[in-house]
Amino acid sequence: MIKDSEKFADEDKKVKDRVDAKNELESYAYSLKTQLSDKEKLGGGGAGGAGGPGGPGGPGDVPPHSSQGHDDDSL
Template sequence: MVADAEKYRAEDEKVAQRIQARNGLESYVYNLRNTLQDEKVAGKIDVGDKRKLEDVIKEAITWLENNKEAETEEYEYKQKSIEETANPIMMKLFWLIEEVD
């Protein structure tokens, strides 16, 4: 009985980590999309950068829809991949907004 409880606890923990990774990726992608739609941002972001982010976001949303049962590592890898594209653009945008304010 104790062994079964340990087994289920480990499985539950693994599922919880997977759900947390998926939720983290979804949150990141949708926050990024909402940021791009913000009026403050829309006028300041370079057209090429905006297009690049829109493409990454669209691809990520499609990936999420098609990979509902991906493993934790896959969600984490996908988020890191998106961040590699988004972070430099968002940092540049942040500095542009800060200069104006």
């Protein structure tokens, strides 16, 4: 019985590592999907049509940077 467990220990470890990696990837994918969904609900995604939360003038818009005649490196 002990010999059997030693015999399959390496294969069991490989299977466990593969399952752990799959679970980690699925968790990351779910987290990413949730973050993107939340961002769209808040209007941060630029995919909304004009007049919607993601449209022009919405909370996701950032005004362009203006250097006003001087180089940013000289500040």
